[in-house]
Amino acid sequence: MSENIDYKKAAAYLKNHDNFHILIHQNPDGDAVGSGYALCFALRKMGKRANVMCSDDIPSKYAYITDNYTADKFSPDTIISTDIADTKLLGKKLSAFADYVELAIDHHATNTGFAKRLAIDPHASSACEIVYDIFKAGEIEIDELTATCIYTGMATDTGSFKFDCTTPRCHEIAAEIIRDFHVPTGRIGRILFDIKSEERLRLETKIINSMQTYLDGKCAIIYISLDDLDAFSASNEDVEGVANIPMQIKGVEVGVTIKEKKENQYKISMRSAETIDVAEICKKFDGGGHIRAAGCMMDGDIDQVRMKILSAVAAEMGIDLWLA
Ligand SMILES: [Mn+2]
Incomplete structure (x- = not known):
């Protein structure tokens, strides 16, 4: 049985646990990468151990995020997932975790409820938006790198703030993180939307x-x-x-x-x-x-x-x- 929890509870859950494996979906996109690494960096900043796990390699365009990360060696106590609607999306390497996800953070209306705890809002533009609101609800401190991750997921899932899912909240968060952390929006925009091989x-x-x-x-x-x-x-x-x-x-x-x-x-x-x-x-x-x-x-x-x-x-x- 899974339980829906609000963002305050989700934040408390993060604070009260340690040794996290953060699962993101196969063929990871900007929201999977952004929300996964945002969680990881924020948890590490809290003095906890956390790794991001993905069945596929992270595309090289996200190097401005992944260059700041090295996987840690530890055995996980807490499995959480982000941007994953269905355990099928875990992919081959992570499929063994399917029954052990303690907390799923997601914005897909089609989420199958596979995790013990669900922090889900189908009206959120992106998983990153939810992750940010969880940080806010729990007064979890973030820095420029984490803010850059959040911005990446929101920009990706809204098609550069163009799609119908671009809500007032989405712009508010973008405004807050650009103001507080000087996220390099021009550079990220070009990397995400303009540059092609x-x-x-x-x-x-x-x-x-x-x-x-x-x-x-x-x-x-x-x-x-x-x-x-x-x-x-x-x-x-x-x-x-x-x-x-x-x-x-x-x-x-x-x-x-x-x-x-x-x-x-x-x-x-x-x-x-x-x-x-x-x-x-x-x-x-x-x-x-x-x-x-x-x-x-x-x-x-x-x-x-x-x-x-x-x-x-x-x-x-x-x-x-x-x-x-
Ligand atoms: Mn997403």
């Missing part, structure tokens, strides 16, 4: 050229095969954020990105512009996420996968696929 930029032209639109231009699908990655010498890191590419087309309501993971296995990412709940669509395929950004895994032949996705998107749009 040459391989990525060239791969983008291929993806865009082979993009297809359906349902009267309301749905666009891009596909990235393992061969594409090979041909452009692109790494997994190079394809981060490609899901936003189809959303740039005028009239597209749902953008779908299909990434080949291995033969006949694909990772699907969906984005929605204004009206469609893509979390609902991804749930049909055992996935989940947010209304405007969700994902799932699918198996099978690429054409079948494409058709299945398209019918699900059409159904959510109320369009009869066979007449469209």
Whole structure:
């Protein structure tokens, strides 16, 4: 049985425990990295031992965070997670922790309640926003580095303060941490949103050229095969954020990105512009996420996968696929 706890209780929990392993999800994004390391740095500042654990390597663009971290050697007494909605997202290396998470900090409405204690707010822009409010509630001291982590997660999950999840609270926190800790916003913004590897930029032209639109231009699908990655010498890191590419087309309501993971296995990412709940669509395929950004895994032949996705998107749009 899990228990919902408020931020004061969550802060008290952090204060009253030690030797933390902080779990973040596989394929970590800016919010996973930001919230995980923010917790770690703040706990260490309190004199506690803490490590951040992830099944995958942390992308090199977050070096301005991870360069300030070295893993400690100790056996954990306290397992907590952040930005993880489902233990499936722990990935291979961390799956053994699935039943032992004491506290989950998260902002996904689809959180499965796997942890003993839950500090969850589906209206928060990011896990980082919740982590910051937990620090505030418990008067836990932070520094410039921790503030930079918090800013990173908020900027990532709000698409640089553009998405609908950009609430007044989100701007208030950004204002507070920029004022109090002089977070280098320009530098972080460029690292997170502007700089791409040459391989990525060239791969983008291929993806865009082979993009297809359906349902009267309301749905666009891009596909990235393992061969594409090979041909452009692109790494997994190079394809981060490609899901936003189809959303740039005028009239597209749902953008779908299909990434080949291995033969006949694909990772699907969906984005929605204004009206469609893509979390609902991804749930049909055992996935989940947010209304405007969700994902799932699918198996099978690429054409079948494409058709299945398209019918699900059409159904959510109320369009009869066979007449469209
Ligand atoms: Mn997040």
